Amino acid sequence: MAKVSFRSVWKKYGELAAVKDLNIECADGTFLSILGPSGCGKSSTMRMIAGLEHISAGDILFDDQRINDMAPRDRDVAMVFENYALYPHKTVFENMANPLKLRGQSTDRIRERVNAAANLLEIGQLLRRRPQELSGGQKQRVAIGRAIVREPKLFLFDEPIAHLDAKLRAHMRGEIKHMQRTLGTTMIYVTHDQLEAMSMADLIAVMHDGELQQLGTPREVYNQPVNAWVAGFVGEPAMNFLTCEVQARRDDVLLTHSNFALPLLPQQVQRLNGHAAGPVRMGVRPDGLSITMRKPSEPVITGEIFVNELLGGDMIVDVQLADARIRVKTAPEFEGVPGEACYVTVNREKWHAFDVENGRAFF
Ligand SMILES: Nc1ncnc2c1ncn2[C@@H]1O[C@H](COP(=O)(O)OP(=O)(O)OP(=O)(O)O)[C@@H](O)[C@H]1O
Numbered sequence: 385m386a387k388v389s390f391r392s393v394w395k396k397y398g399e400l401a402a403v404k405d406l407n408i409e410c411a412d413g414t415f416l417s418i419l420g421p422s423g424c425g426k427s428s429t430m431r432m433i434a435g436l437e438h439i440s441a442g443d444i445l446f447d448d449q450r451i452n453d454m455a456p457r458d459r460d461v462a463m464v465f466e467n468y469a470l471y472p473h474k475t476v477f478e479n480m481a482n483p484l485k486l487r488g489q490s491t492d493r494i495r496e497r498v499n500a501a502a503n504l505l506e507i508g509q510l511l512r513r514r515p516q517e518l519s520g521g522q523k524q525r526v527a528i529g530r531a532i533v534r535e536p537k538l539f540l541f542d543e544p545i546a547h548l549d550a551k552l553r554a555h556m557r558g559e560i561k562h563m564q565r566t567l568g569t570t571m572i573y574v575t576h577d578q579l580e581a582m583s584m585a586d587l588i589a590v591m592h593d594g595e596l597q598q599l600g601t602p603r604e605v606y607n608q609p610v611n612a613w614v615a616g617f618v619g620e621p622a623m624n625f626l627t628c629e630v631q632a633r634r635d636d637v638l639l640t641h642s643n644f645a646l647p648l649l650p651q652q653v654q655r656l657n658g659h660a661a662g663p664v665r666m667g668v669r670p671d672g673l674s675i676t677m678r679k680p681s682e683p684v685i686t687g688e689i690f691v692n693e694l695l696g697g698d699m700i701v702d703v704q705l706a707d708a709r710i711r712v713k714t715a716p717e718f719e720g721v722p723g724e725a726c727y728v729t730v731n732r733e734k735w736h737a738f739d740v741e742n743g744r745a746f747f
Contacts, residue, residue: 386446386537386570387412388433393442395428395594402428404594406442410587415564415571417585419578421617424591426574430542433572435459446537461538462531466546468523470515470530476502477511480529501532504563521552528563539564541573545580557583578618582606590614612665612743615736621670621700624710627740628666630659639666639737643705644685649732655747656737664746665738670713672734675701676727677720685710685728689720703728 388410395403403425410416418426431437433444435456443450451459462483470479477498484494502508505525515523524544531539545556561584564571575581581588582602590597590605598610609615615623628641636647637656648656656664679686687703687710694716701712703726712728720726737746 387448388416388538388570388572389443389445389448390429391443391445393429393432393444394440395425395432395437396440402594403432406596408589408596408599410570410572412447412570413568415561415573415584415586416589417573417575417581417587418589418591419575419581419618420591421576425594426576426591427542429591430463430540430572430574433459433538434461434463434540459538460536461540462534462536463540463542464524464527464531464544466543468515468527470523470526472515474514475511476507476513476515476518476526476529479515479526480511480533483530483534497533497535498529501529504532504566505529505559520548521556524548524556525559528560532563532567536569539569539571539573541571543575544573546575546577553580560584579620582618590617592617608745609736610745612667612738612745615667615738615745619669621711621713623667623669623736624673625738626666626705626708626710628664628737630656630661630664630737632661639664639735641666641685641705642707643687644683646683646730646732652732652737652747657746659739659746663740665740665743667736667738668710668730668734670700670711672731673710673712674729674731675703675712675714675718675720676729677724679727680729682729685730687726687728689722689724689726691722692718692720701726 390406390408393403393406418429420426428437432439439452443452480498480501481494484497502511505528507525510522545553548556557580585602588602588605589599592613598605598614605618626641628639631638631640637653638645638647687705690702690704690709693700699714699716699718701714703710703712
């Protein structure tokens with residue numbers, strides 16, 4: 385098990401900087417997810433940790449020991465990729481036993497380790513099969529089993545379940561998390577799927593365009609995004625954004641839009657930090673809004689229902705405003721229908737304001 389540190393790490397391919405000045409401290413036993421869209425530098429980061437890619441500048445440390453120049457086989461990391469990379473002619477048992485065999489371990493020890501991993505992953509009954517006799521989820525479990533038997537310092541998982549169907553993905557998320565908790569091994573898990581990162585990780589590193597945007601717990605990244613980009617990338621359905629104006633009026637500071645003028649809370653006024661007037665980008669998640677068909681007494685946004693989407697236990701209502709559309713999460717019993725006038729209230733504890741120029745969050 386290892387603590388992993390990135391100190392001002394860069395990866396350059398010629399002129400292109402794929403990873404820029406990356407700084408992360410990942411404590412021993414942590415499940416760290418590196419989250420970001422395609423091309424943000426996730427795999428380059430992973431490959432530098434594994435030693436498959438040269439580190440252009442900066443240092444990576446395991447337990448405070450610099451590993452930049454250490455050979456990949458000496459790093460004691462086990463990788464699992466999206467394409468399982470199993471040997472087709474070997475049985476499940478032989479596939480899982482292979483890393484231990486290469487290290488010259490005894491037959492008894494190999495059997496003991498493979499059986500323990502197979503029990504943990506519930507694939508004991510598959511040990512005699514060959515990969516072509518397995519489903520996608522089973523193959524991925526074997527690939528994970530092969531990583532577990534090595535008892536490595538660190539797991540590196542690169543989009544391991546991206547190709548599985550939605551139901552199996554949800555199942556495997558739980559299995560992988562359980563496995564990591566049980567073993568207590570540090571895990572670095574790359575994904576472009578925010579739901580995977582949110583549901584599994586202790587710590588999420590959100591990357592965009594080679595740069596670390598935010599490092600935080602799933603709660604922090606969801607509730608206190610540091611900028612509009614992170615706010616928009618994390619959360620499903622996505623955050624609503626509206627360009628508003630900050631205006632001082634008598635004792636209040638208002639956030640105004642063609643559809644509403646709502647007072648900010650005192651602590652939010654403070655967070656505006658002198659930005660007492662002018663445009664801001666307001667952001668609020670669909671679960672920070674409520675919708676009614678009867679006009680409530682509190683300040684509201686008026687609009688018209690555009691479309692309703694029933695998602696099992698929730699309903700998502702798209703509301704058309706004069707010059708924008710917002711999404712509201714409500715109960716499935718909501719009875720409004722498209723074309724009807726509706727009223728939306730904002731939970732002001734849950735809204736955010738971002739700088740229109742650089743996207744940084746005021747609150
Ligand atoms: N060997 C390479 N040579 C040149 N450019 C590369 C190389 N590998 C990656 N890149 C570029 O570096 C950037 C980051 O790529 P990387 O594969 O790390 O991103 P990623 O977030 O893992 O993307 P994906 O999810 O699509 O795999 C991209 O612009 C990519 O085109």
